[in-house]
Amino acid sequence: MTKDQWTIADILSWTQGHFEKLRPDSPRLDAELLLAFVLDCPRLELYLRADQPLNEKERGAYRELVQQRAAGCPIAYLTGEKEFWSLTLEVNKNTLIPRPDTETLVENAVEQIRKRQHRHPDSSCLIAELGTGTGAIPLAICAELQNLHIIAVDCSADVLELAARNLQRHEALLSPRNNRIELVESNLFSNINPSAKLDFIVSNPPYIPSGDIASLQVDVAQYEPHTALDGGPDGLSFYRYLLDTAPSLLAPEGEMLLEIGFDQQAELKLLLQD
Secondary structure (H helix, E strand, C coil): CCCCCEEHHHHHHHHHHHHHHCCCCHHHHHHHHHHHHHHHHHHHHHHHCCCEECCCHHHHHHHHHHHHHHHHCCCHHCCCEEEECEEECCCCCCCCCCCCCCHHHHHHHHHHHHHHHHHCCCCEEEEEEECCCCCCCHHHHHHCCCEEEEEEEECCCCHHHHHHHHHCCCCHHHHHCCCEEEEECCCCCEEECHHHCEEEEEECCCCCCCHHHHHHHHHHHHCCCHHHCEECCCHHHHHHHHHHHHHHHEEEEEEEEECCCCCCCHHEEEEEHH
16 A cells, blocks of 8 residues: 555554554544544544545644654644533643543532522622633633633743633633633732632642652653642642632632542641641
């Protein structure tokens, strides 16, 4: 078979086998996502066009992406997009890639915010999120609820520019639903007015112990921003900060909802007791 005869089906099959040797987690999905990106089509369309050969330009672009993925670069950084809560979000190497596990935090936040709105139906809800990154968490919450004011904080101006593009992309979740996401550049909550009295603090803070980062998977350790991963020597630095700071920021009935590492529950209980 010559290169000119390589069809979509052939290339998907070959790439799947190649990735299975190197990155066995989701070889077929990775192949589909990269090829759909190169051809600018939905994944399903790959199968409707399975017998179509790729031209030289398409093969070259795909080959380069396959090589980068084989080296460990995350799919989301190669395509520039990641789906979270059924929302397509722009991502880049300045931001942590939104993960399915964080949807659990969104589910819990939506549940608690909804309860608060039932108790106080005539008032808006003020929420702050620390480390917004792509804006995934506030956008997902706005997809489910109305009458929200979310202060989304990040320390990086570049990251906030990307978050602003995601907000613009999903504007239908904001003003038409009386929702507002306010992007604030701040080192932690230093630029948040303590008199605001937040109803909720929501965050997926960095919680990987500093010494563990180098041993993470290559696509995390070598590609994702360590500032979004590094939780200090024991992984708890940001939780200590939030526990110390929250009482001065939260309203009397205010709540704080945080994502934590799978093995950090006992340590955090001790922090709460202190």
